[in-house]
Amino acid sequence: EDQVTQSPEALRLQEGESSSLNCSYTVSGLRGLFWYRQDPGKGPEFLFTLYSAGEEKEKERLKATLTKKESFLHITAPKPEDSATYLCAVPTDSWGKLQFGAGTQVVVTP
Amino acid sequence: SAVISQKPSRDICQRGTSLTIQCQVDSQVTMMFWYRQQPGQSLTLIATANQGSEATYESGFVIDKFPISRPNLTFSTLTVSNMSPEDSSIYLCSVDGGQGSTDTQYFGPGTRLTVL
Numbered sequence: 282e283d284q285v286t287q288s289p290e291a292l293r294l295q296e297g298e299s300s301s302l303n304c305s306y307t308v309s310g311l312r313g314l315f316w317y318r319q320d321p322g323k324g325p326e327f328l329f330t331l332y333s334a335g336e337e338k339e340k341e342r343l344k345a346t347l348t349k350k351e352s353f354l355h356i357t358a359p360k361p362e363d364s365a366t367y368l369c370a371v372p373t374d375s376w377g378k379l380q381f382g383a384g385t386q387v388v389v390t391p
Numbered sequence: 392s393a394v395i396s397q398k399p400s401r402d403i404c405q406r407g408t409s410l411t412i413q414c415q416v417d418s419q420v421t422m423m424f425w426y427r428q429q430p431g432q433s434l435t436l437i438a439t440a441n442q443g444s445e446a447t448y449e450s451g452f453v454i455d456k457f458p459i460s461r462p463n464l465t466f467s468t469l470t471v472s473n474m475s476p477e478d479s480s481i482y483l484c485s486v487d488g489g490q491g492s493t494d495t496q497y498f499g500p501g502t503r504l505t506v507l
Binding site: 312313315317322323324326327330368370372377378379380381382383384 | 392395422432434483487495498
């Protein structure tokens with residue numbers, strides 16, 4: 282059975298304190314892996330799609346990497362506006378059917 | 392990326408009633424999906440809305456409870472029927488990236504439903 286597990290569940294950071302979030306997955310025939318950011322009361326905001334092991338993508342203070350079994354989302358020198366829940370998801374039997382992890386809630390304090 | 396709107400943004404409904412949620416996209420897309428996010432939980436796929444044919448439901452979701460329509464490539468509706476408090480959730484539609492970008496998925500702002 283396909284599974285997506287995110288850790289930690291919650292992360293509290295001081296502004297400027299870099300850290301990483303983990304997304305591990307077990308899925309047959311990985312097509313890719315998505316990262317989203319979700320603010321309270323809003324829909325998930327697309328961040329990245331990673332397709333193959335070794336791939337990296339960056340957007341502002343965020344950098345996503347992918348290995349054969351997991352993905353990391355690195356937050357470099359975070360700011361309070363980076364506070365959100367970060368979700369990863371993998372397509373299961375088609376690109377459209379996403380299975381989501383439970384998310385990591387990140388709080389960045391000034 | 393596609394601009395997605397949902398109506399209503401939130402609603403409070405009585406047990407036993409039904410609510411229809413609309414999802415409108417500003418451009419034609421191939422795939423449209425409906426997800427549920429229960430309080431404090433992550434997203435669960437309800438169904439794929441197929442244009443011109445019946446929706447494809449995931450395990451645990453049935454057409455009688457969640458009828459879906461998709462009359463064209465930019466619009467879909469999800470009805471939550473005979474509601475109970477357990478249906479209180481955020482309901483989200485999502486779409487692929489449009490022509491040439493079916494491997495990207497964008498989400499609408501969601502509809503927050505509370506059932507009393």
